[in-house]
Amino acid sequence: MGEAPVIFVDDMQNGFDLKPNYCKAATVIGDKTYVIGGADDEMESLIGVQIFDQSLKKWLKPTVLGTKPTLSKGHSAVPLNDDRILIIKRGSTPDDHTWFLEVDSQYVRKQKKVLGTEVVAWSKCVIGEAEKPIVISGPSGVGKGTLISMLMKEFPSMFGFSVSHTTRSPRNMEKDGVHYHFTDRGVMEKEIKDGKFLEFASVHGNLYGTSVEAVELVADAGKRCILDIDVQGARSVRASSLEAIFIFVSPPSMEELEKRLRARGTETEEQILKRLRNAEAEIEQGESSGIFDFILYNDKLEECYENLKKLLGLDANITAPLKPASELSLPIDHSVSQIDDKIIINCGTAGLEKASNNLILLGVSSLKGGAPARTRGLKFQAIDSFSDGLNAMDQLS
Ligand SMILES: Nc1nc2c(ncn2[C@@H]2O[C@H](COP(=O)(O)OP(=O)(O)O)[C@@H](O)[C@H]2O)c(=O)[nH]1
Numbered sequence: 001m002g003e004a005p006v007i008f009v010d011d012m013q014n015g016f017d018l019k020p021n022y023c024k025a026a027t028v029i030g031d032k033t034y035v036i037g038g039a040d041d042e043m044e045s046l047i048g049v050q051i052f053d054q055s056l057k058k059w060l061k062p063t064v065l066g067t068k069p070t071l072s073k074g075h076s077a078v079p080l081n082d083d084r085i086l087i088i089k090r091g092s093t094p095d096d097h098t099w100f101l102e103v104d105s106q107y108v109r110k111q112k113k114v115l116g117t118e119v120v121a122w123s124k125c126v127i128g129e130a131e132k133p134i135v136i137s138g139p140s141g142v143g144k145g146t147l148i149s150m151l152m153k154e155f156p157s158m159f160g161f162s163v164s165h166t167t168r169s170p171r172n173m174e175k176d177g178v179h180y181h182f183t184d185r186g187v188m189e190k191e192i193k194d195g196k197f198l199e200f201a202s203v204h205g206n207l208y209g210t211s212v213e214a215v216e217l218v219a220d221a222g223k224r225c226i227l228d229i230d231v232q233g234a235r236s237v238r239a240s241s242l243e244a245i246f247i248f249v250s251p252p253s254m255e256e257l258e259k260r261l262r263a264r265g266t267e268t269e270e271q272i273l274k275r276l277r278n279a280e281a282e283i284e285q286g287e288s289s290g291i292f293d294f295i296l297y298n299d300k301l302e303e304c305y306e307n308l309k310k311l312l313g314l315d316a317n318i319t320a321p322l323k324p325a326s327e328l329s330l331p332i333d334h335s336v337s338q339i340d341d342k343i344i345i346n347c348g349t350a351g352l353e354k355a356s357n358n359l360i361l362l363g364v365s366s367l368k369g370g371a372p373a374r375t376r377g378l379k380f381q382a383i384d385s386f387s388d389g390l391n392a393m394d395q396l397s
């Protein structure tokens with residue numbers, strides 16, 4: 001490849017008005033130019049990313065993490081805070097028009113160290129304030145699965161389970177893809193290296209992990225994600241960009257834990273003993289490490305379940321307070337500009353002053369989450385006139 005085409009760089013430093021057939025957008029952050037568009041190297045239907053390093057005067061091939069967006073009829077790109085680029089796709093559906101390419105976020109910096117390459121990471125924008133995911137940990141046999149099943153049964157449209165990957169063998173009643181994705185160690189290790197996992201840990205001699213996709217699937221269904229993961233996994237998620245509520249479930253005593261584990265009848269004697277040995281350290285860490293926001297004692301099941309619902313703000317009268325996803329869709333022709341931390345999408349007329357019924361404002365000051373999962377907290381507001389827009393800008397701050 002040759003040098004970065006200057007026309008991209010100059011065009012993009014001021015604005016982001018892409019001509020209809022212009023399928024690449026270049027954005028300058030620091031001494032790197034991110035050229036976003038054209039087909040991805042691995043999949044023709046997905047958007048590709050290339051980087052031109054101005055100081056080295058050469059093209060870099062980044063490792064691209066996260067689920068990539070599909071190609072559209074063009075897109076606009078806006079740099080935000082020098083750590084990510086907002087991408088607005090033309091003519092896309094409301095659930096697919098806004099994406100972020102993280103180029104220097106905490107997650108990306110960490111992955112650069114791990115992988116030793118240039119890294120960028122995609123994160124799709126989920127519009128609206130989806131509730132935080134819930135991480136539930138606790139020793140084997142304490143009742144995590146039972147409590148989660150009760151919650152999902154009572155609130156089926158509200159909660160979705162993050163289906164983990166594991167190298168352990170399935171139990172009798174367990175279904176692949178429902179309880180776990182059962183997999184081989186070699187395959188899982190390769191996928192971990194490729195950045196497909198939000199977190200992973202070795203637990204009771206097997207590998208367990210939460211794939212980015214598992215969490216995204218639940219978020220995309222508009223549901224609140226529940227993760228049943230061990231204390232090491234909870235610690236990793238705590239350190240990641242996924243903002244969650246952390247709950248540790250503790251048994252009334254070790255004797256009761258052993259009784260439940262034996263009564264469940266799913267493990268061999270050897271496995272039961274290993275799980276009991278690990279339980280002491282898990283309880284110690286769960287109750288004292290500061291990772292967890294809440295500790296729930298699972299003595300009487302019904303009482304514990306009521307306490308769980310209380311701390312999730314689910315009182316007896318709530319059925320399924322699902323927040324509607326935004327219906328706002330963007331037309332094929334639009335231009336994008338930026339004033340401070342507000343992005344203005346102009347859907348039609350050229351000048352901001354002439355705008356009427358065709359401006360959309362985005363407030364980007366309170367973004368949450370991010371790669372390797374979804375970004376939340378982007379505020380969309382349609383406005384009728386420029387003066388309305390000025391008022392709306394204040395409200396979005
Ligand atoms: N870190 C991590 N731990 C997981 C994941 N999935 C399950 N676990 C934990 O692995 C442990 C063993 O799970 P499992 O084999 O289903 O046994 P159980 O806890 O006795 O039902 C539990 O502590 C789970 O919370 C995961 O994706 N990541």
Ligand SMILES: Nc1ncnc2c1ncn2[C@@H]1O[C@H](COP(=O)(O)OP(=O)(O)O)[C@@H](O)[C@H]1O
Nearest residue numbers: 140141142143144145146260264298299300301
């Ligand atoms: N409060 C409780 N009292 C008595 N038994 C319980 C209670 N909670 C769960 N159990 C039982 O204990 C066993 C282990 O529960 P499970 O949900 O599989 O634990 P985990 O998912 O934490 O390993 C199951 O047989 C379940 O029915």
